[in-house]
Amino acid sequence: MTESPRVIDAHHHVWDLSVRDQDWITGPELAPLRRDFGLEDLRTQARAAGVEATVLVQTVCVPEETPELLALADADPLAVGVVGWTDLTEPDIADTLADLCALPGGRHLVGIRHQVQSEPDPEWLLRPDVRRGLVAVGAARLAYDLVITPDQLPAATRAAVAAPGVTFVLDHLGKPRIATAEVEPWASRLRAFASLPNTVAKLSGLTTEADWHHWTTDDLRRFTDVALAAFGPRRLLFGSDWPVCTLAADYVRVVDTTRGLLSALSPSERAAILGGNAARVYRL
Numbered sequence: 345m346t347e348s349p350r351v352i353d354a355h356h357h358v359w360d361l362s363v364r365d366q367d368w369i370t371g372p373e374l375a376p377l378r379r380d381f382g383l384e385d386l387r388t389q390a391r392a393a394g395v396e397a398t399v400l401v402q403t404v405c406v407p408e409e410t411p412e413l414l415a416l417a418d419a420d421p422l423a424v425g426v427v428g429w430t431d432l433t434e435p436d437i438a439d440t441l442a443d444l445c446a447l448p449g450g451r452h453l454v455g456i457r458h459q460v461q462s463e464p465d466p467e468w469l470l471r472p473d474v475r476r477g478l479v480a481v482g483a484a485r486l487a488y489d490l491v492i493t494p495d496q497l498p499a500a501t502r503a504a505v506a507a508p509g510v511t512f513v514l515d516h517l518g519k520p521r522i523a524t525a526e527v528e529p530w531a532s533r534l535r536a537f538a539s540l541p542n543t544v545a546k547l548s549g550l551t552t553e554a555d556w557h558h559w560t561t562d563d564l565r566r567f568t569d570v571a572l573a574a575f576g577p578r579r580l581l582f583g584s585d586w587p588v589c590t591l592a593a594d595y596v597r598v599v600d601t602t603r604g605l606l607s608a609l610s611p612s613e614r615a616a617i618l619g620g621n622a623a624r625v626y627r628l
Contacts, residue, residue, distance in 0.1 A: 355583025418449030432477025516549030548583030
């Protein structure tokens, strides 16, 4: 009997509000997220969905969070990788990255991310100090996760051209406006980004870009089909974006919906998106 391919959730979060506030959780719509979420909360759901391993992703831009996530991954076999945060603009970023990798659990550091979506400068990624930091990330053999809006995709594309030694991982497909069915100009910008050999993208965070209460698989499909055509099945990664996804769907539904969106692909292509690509891109 052929064994089922390993499923890796390449994008989820945890937080403990007694340790640190998540200041982005504001307003009544996000109120369900204003509680603690830990790996123990995820474990049963992941098992029910057939997910064997996960990648922890940072949520706040403070230096203390990344060592905490590395320690969590070191203590729990569910989390096999960490996408952390560090200040890309600091002069000694190479040393900082080396220090993170040397920490207990440092072997789990697979990438760096910054909340670029919140930067007021639309070309923040093109600043000379940021570009220098991106090069250091690549030199450390780490990926760089991009959490950006569609309007920031052109700058991300130029940043990827300027740093060919860095693998740029586009979170949430660049957050297309699924709820209003605005395929363009997102699709054209996504294709330009995908045309570069050092770019990949995550099928993650899509249900919360749709109508939280009335979305359908077909609402997502018109966007995921664009991504499949642009990147191909060898450059897309599945991610749940748990627990943020729970605003629109529970964990099992997110995983099952992703499987449905990939149903027309071959078994090997589905296996790549559901786990193989994450293992390769993040060197898990």
